[in-house]
Amino acid sequence: MKPVGFHQHDHETCKSGGITSAVDYCETRGLQFTPVRRRTLEILLHEHRAMGAYDLLEVLGREGFGSQPPVVYRALEFLVRHGFAHKIERLNAFVGCVHPGADHAPAFLICRQCDAVAETRARPAMALLGDLAGEAGFRVERAVIEAEGLCPNCQEPANPGPESRGKDPK
Amino acid sequence: MKPVGFHQHDHETCKSGGITSAVDYCETRGLQFTPVRRRTLEILLHEHRAMGAYDLLEVLGREGFGSQPPVVYRALEFLVRHGFAHKIERLNAFVGCVHPGADHAPAFLICRQCDAVAETRARPAMALLGDLAGEAGFRVERAVIEAEGLCPNCQEPANPGPESRGKDPK
DNA sequence: ATTAGCATGTTACCTTATAACGTTCGCGAC
DNA sequence: GTCGCGAACGTTATAAGGTAACATGCTAAT
Structure with a gap:
């Protein structure tokens, strides 16, 4: 289950870092970092690889969140819009962003x-x-x-x- | 119906150029530039913009070719594989290639x-x-x-x- | 308390893409 | 010639990705 980053790194740190910086960002702008949104980002950061929306959805569903596509697409839209996650067009899939905030290209x-x-x-x-x-x-x-x-x-x-x-x- | 290239250009030439160079390429390598494949490329070159597979399919269907998705996806796969067309991932759509052959990045x-x-x-x-x-x-x-x-x-x-x-x- | 805004959830549906299988055609081996 | 083969085409069926539209519930402002 080793989360394949390109090199050894403290995965726990990079996960929690991603989350806390999202929390901060949202707090300072009055954005709602709600449970689905948070959980979606957690999953992405945890997996550390591109995941399809439906893969995410399945997890969310199992955990008691809504189980219909709009649930995950809305969470993703939020995360992508604010730079907490990115879409990989090549794969029609999504990844959590590890360099929070920043200038970002x-x-x-x-x-x-x-x-x-x-x-x-x-x-x-x-x-x-x-x-x-x-x-x-x-x-x-x-x-x-x-x-x-x-x-x-x-x-x-x-x-x-x-x-x-x-x-x-x- | 003006085919919007970025600047004025001789569209007829760029169309026929694309086709003849595909013909040549296929001839020298023993590849089959079949009617569906040719027609698919013609449409792409003619439109000179990104087209969805299903848009293409509709045209092909109307013209007497098969009207099911695999028909167009196979033609596109061939065209893309040999560099006669490209997929635009951002749009899930395809464009004809105007610089035939060449080194191509x-x-x-x-x-x-x-x-x-x-x-x-x-x-x-x-x-x-x-x-x-x-x-x-x-x-x-x-x-x-x-x-x-x-x-x-x-x-x-x-x-x-x-x-x-x-x-x-x- | 009422209203406005936003987030969540649902149903239903659309678009994009592929798997699997049968048929046809051209071609070389025999 | 005809057998067998590979490549292309066609079909049906279904997977995978994505959105529209509408109902409900929370919170915050008036």
């Missing part, structure tokens, strides 16, 4: 083997992209940058797929 | 107003991204880069949405 590194997702800074790449686009007269408002490949763990031949939780090699 | 500029999609070179941004990822030990295999914003046409206040074909401003 994230790019994602998606391991095709174990589904782990890491967030990295996209600012430089964004700038370049903005320039290129500018030459064409296009004004960029936001950009999706998602790289797919192999994470450090999965590059070691000894780790063709971390225990049972990995994807089929297909 | 495309980034997309998506106008949120009129749905026009332009392709631009992503190589420099890719390189940057690859470096950043490398620092984290991640090996990038491919990347999705999709910028959303306003195309030159839609930046002019006079063009809040090109005639009837545009999106609702919402």
Whole structure:
């Protein structure tokens, strides 16, 4: 059940950090960090990988929250809107955000083997992209940058797929 | 019905160019550029914007091809696999590729107003991204880069949405 | 107490995508 | 020639992702 981040890290800390910074953020702006929203973010942070809305929904349902799609989509919409989570377009899935608050132009590194997702800074790449686009007269408002490949763990031949939780090699 | 490219261009040429280069490519590799595949590409090139699979399917169906989803998804899979078309993840939609063959690390500029999609070179941004990822030990295999914003046409206040074909401003 | 706003829940439905299976056609082996 | 094969196409059925619309309950302001 090891939560596959790219490197060893104190997962408890990164989970609780994500939550407390969401709490703070909401408090200072009068936003309601309600139980579903909180729990949804907790699950995302705990799993530390991209999860489909319906996977989340199943968990929420089992825990006594509503079990219909709008429940989870609304929670996700809130989390994404305020930067506590991100949608991975490539996967139609969601990840919790580990760098709370901050300036946030994230790019994602998606391991095709174990589904782990890491967030990295996209600012430089964004700038370049903005320039290129500018030459064409296009004004960029936001950009999706998602790289797919192999994470450090999965590059070691000894780790063709971390225990049972990995994807089929297909 | 003006096919909204970002700037004026000889649309006929870009259409027929796309087709003939696909024909060539397929010929030299013994690939079958069948009627459905050809027609699917023609439609994409003609429209010159991102189209949903089901939009395409409707057209194909009306023209006497099969009218069930797998028909269009298979054609698209072929076109995408060989680089004749691309999927825009952000939109769950597809565009014809105008730079046939070539080396191809495309980034997309998506106008949120009129749905026009332009392709631009992503190589420099890719390189940057690859470096950043490398620092984290991640090996990038491919990347999705999709910028959303306003195309030159839609930046002019006079063009809040090109005639009837545009999106609702919402 | 009344009203307004927002969050939650539900039902019903739409869109996007794939699995599984049968048929047809072209082609090389025999 | 015809047998067997692989590739493409077609179908039915169903999975997976996402939203519209409406009812209920809480809280906060008047």
